[in-house]
Amino acid sequence: xxxxxxxxxxxxxxxxxxxxxxxxxxxxxxxxxxxxxxxxxxxxxxxxxxxxxxxxxxxxxxxxxxxxxxxxxxxxxxxxxxxxxxxxxxxxxxxxxxxxxxxxxxxxxxxxxxxxxxxxxxxxxxxxxxxxxxxxxxxxxxxxxxxxxxxxxxxxxxxxxxxxxxxxxxxxxxxxxxxxxxxxxxxxxxxxxxxxxxxxxxxxxxxxxxxxxxxxxxxxxxxxxxxxxxxxxxxxxxxxxxxxxxxxxxxxxxxxxxxxxxxxxxxxxxxxxxxxxxxxxxxxxxxxxxxxxxxxxxxxxxxxxxxxxxxxxxxxxxxxxxxxxxxxxxxxxxxxxxxxxxxxxxxxxxxxxxxxxxxxxxxxxxxxxxxxxxxxxxxxxxxxxxxxxxxxxxxxxxxxxxxxxxxxxxxxxxxxxxxxxxxxxxxxxxxxxxxxxxxxxxxxxxxxxxxxxxxxxxxxxxxxxxxxxxxxxxxxxxxxxxxxxxxxxxxxxxxxxxxxxxxxxxxxxxxxxxxxxxxxxxxxxxxxxxxxxxxxxxxxxxx
Ligand code: J2J
Numbered sequence: 043x044x045x046x047x048x049x050x051x052x053x054x055x056x057x058x059x060x061x062x063x064x065x066x067x068x069x070x071x072x073x074x075x076x077x078x079x080x081x082x083x084x085x086x087x088x089x090x091x092x093x094x095x096x097x098x099x100x101x102x103x104x105x106x107x108x109x110x111x112x113x114x115x116x117x118x119x120x121x122x123x124x125x126x127x128x129x130x131x132x133x134x135x136x137x138x139x140x141x142x143x144x145x146x147x148x149x150x151x152x153x154x155x156x157x158x159x160x161x162x163x164x165x166x167x168x169x170x171x172x173x174x175x176x177x178x179x180x181x182x183x184x185x186x187x188x189x190x191x192x193x194x195x196x197x198x199x200x201x202x203x204x205x206x207x208x209x210x211x212x213x214x215x216x217x218x219x220x221x222x223x224x225x226x227x228x229x230x231x232x233x234x235x236x237x238x239x240x241x242x243x244x245x246x247x248x249x250x251x252x253x254x255x256x257x258x259x260x261x262x263x264x265x266x267x268x269x270x271x272x273x274x275x276x277x278x279x280x281x282x283x284x285x286x287x288x289x290x291x292x293x294x295x296x297x298x299x300x301x302x303x304x305x306x307x308x309x310x311x312x313x314x315x316x317x318x319x320x321x322x323x324x325x326x327x328x329x330x331x332x333x334x335x336x337x338x339x340x341x342x343x344x345x346x347x348x349x350x351x352x353x354x355x356x357x358x359x360x361x362x363x364x365x366x367x368x369x370x371x372x373x374x375x376x377x378x379x380x381x382x383x384x385x386x387x388x389x390x391x392x393x394x395x396x397x398x399x400x401x402x403x404x405x406x407x408x409x410x411x412x413x414x415x416x417x418x419x420x421x422x423x424x425x426x427x428x429x430x431x432x433x434x435x436x437x438x439x440x441x442x443x444x445x446x447x448x449x450x451x452x453x454x455x456x457x458x459x460x461x462x463x464x465x466x467x468x469x470x471x472x473x474x475x476x477x478x479x480x481x482x483x484x485x486x487x488x489x490x491x492x493x494x495x496x497x498x499x500x501x502x503x504x505x506x507x508x509x510x511x512x513x514x515x516x517x518x519x520x521x522x523x524x525x526x527x528x529x530x531x532x533x534x535x536x537x538x539x540x541x542x543x544x545x546x547x548x549x550x551x552x553x554x555x556x557x558x559x560x561x562x563x564x565x566x567x568x569x570x571x572x573x574x575x576x577x578x579x580x581x582x583x584x585x
Pocket of ligand 1: 357380463
């Protein structure tokens with residue numbers, strides 16, 4: 043199951059050579075990054091969660107022991123290994139173990155359930171899954187075991203907890219000479235795939251995003267510059283650690299690149315998070331708009347003592363209303379930075395010294411001078427300067443294709459390598475982008491993306507459902523919420539919202555994908571070609 047060059051579409055040779063010779067791609071792997079920091083500043087705090095903290099040296103040692111343990115299970119460079127660990131220090135131990143081994147972590151979210159994990163296991167042909175050894179009211183291990191029984195390639199379930207790395211190194215000591223001390227496989231090369239990110243809102247076959255060490259670390263290094271991270275930075279991961287925003291913009295990996303500290307918490311509620319910010323001296327964190335709103339509301343109502351160290355609050359994942367961005371500084375005492383990014387690549391930031399109208403009213407500008415942007419109409423013709431249109435992009439850290447997915451590649455990339463973002467934007471004369479809408483069909487619920495088709499496919503199996511269409515509707519809190527229009531199979535026995543939610547959950551869908559609202563209709567409005575019209579249903583919701 044080794045990763046072959048046919049599994050991902052490389053950048054054209056000329057571009058790759060140019061990114062390398064100009065130093066954008068620095069030829070460093072994430073495993074080497076950690077080794078360097080451990081050698082230079084081993085006693086500094088690399089990571090801490092609610093229970094423990096790890097110096098750079100300890101994290102490096104843990105990653106090595108963990109990597110050795112994985113290797114002894116037969117996991118090889120290029121093998122895909124699913125990673126599903128919430129915001130705890132062991133997330134980093136496992137992630138860097140995989141980097142060090144050259145195995146490819148597949149960045150699952152803690153909220154993923156059977157439907158998602160099974161599909162990801164199939165699409166990635168993962169050989170193992172590393173999960174948290176315990177969860178609250180839910181067993182990651184039990185679910186992972188079930189997936190292992192169902193998916194032939196998946197041979198191992200590894201439960202990671204605070205003591206796992208140490209146990210592995212002690213097991214090694216017990217084996218004495220039989221146990222090979224360090225990972226002696228050739229070090230992975232920087233041009234290799236470092237990890238597989240997940241595309242939001244995929245249907246059926248998940249879209250896996252192959253990011254190389256070279257391109258991903260470039261995006262992290264450049265983000266560190268733009269966001270001004272240094273050795274004294276403390277980055278708080280409060281959104282899921284594996285999400286591209288939290289991991290790389292500049293996120294967890296940025297804090298480690300800068301030699302700073304990563305703080306990880308599983309509890310985003312203001313009471314818990316504010317106390318942890320105080321305890322850790324957090325300087326920067328990243329939020330989705332609905333969570334930012336909860337924090338701001340709480341701080342406006344009851345004050346937020348102890349946030350003095352907080353310098354920057356990043357907001358991204360979904361459009362941040364200007365009104366909310368403007369309230370960040372008065373409420374939280376920190377600068378607001380808008381981040382418009384995507385796991386496929388391109389990330390735009392407002393800059394820390396931008397004037398208020400840019401910081402509040404735009405989604406920022408590309409981080410790299412080598413990012414290429416094109417705004418086009420339905421026929422791929424460039425629109426007039428300043429007009430809105432579909433955003434296409436290419437550049438040193440934007441992928442050229444999904445992992446083993448020619449059908450998705452055909453839809454999402456042009457022949458000359460532009461990625462079709464599905465976002466509708468306009469570019470202001472000052473170069474900053476305003477995201478005005480979206481052409482793609484996914485629903486952006488609180489920054490978590492879901493595909494209406496995926497939800498529909500699950501709900502269609504409900505015995506009382508004859509037909510169903512899911513659409514996003516504007517929601518003040520969530521940005522969008524999910525409304526399903528249901529045509530019941532018998533007029534007098536329509537399923538309730540609770541029925542549908544329970545059914546979808548039992549079908550193994552992640553919680554954020556469950557419908558928020560259900561409306562019963564006799565039939566759907568039809569388009570001219572006789573297809574059910576999502577646009578008309580959206581119009582009904584707008585009233
Ligand atoms: C409007 N829409 C936004 C924003 C993302 C940094 C930040 C976010 C992501 C992310 C990321 C938006 N305003 N500020 O990976 O590194 C919507 C767009 C985009 C899609 C990508 C990062 N920020 N979006 O959210 O892969 O529609 O990445 O195309 O999850 O989220 O989603 P995702």
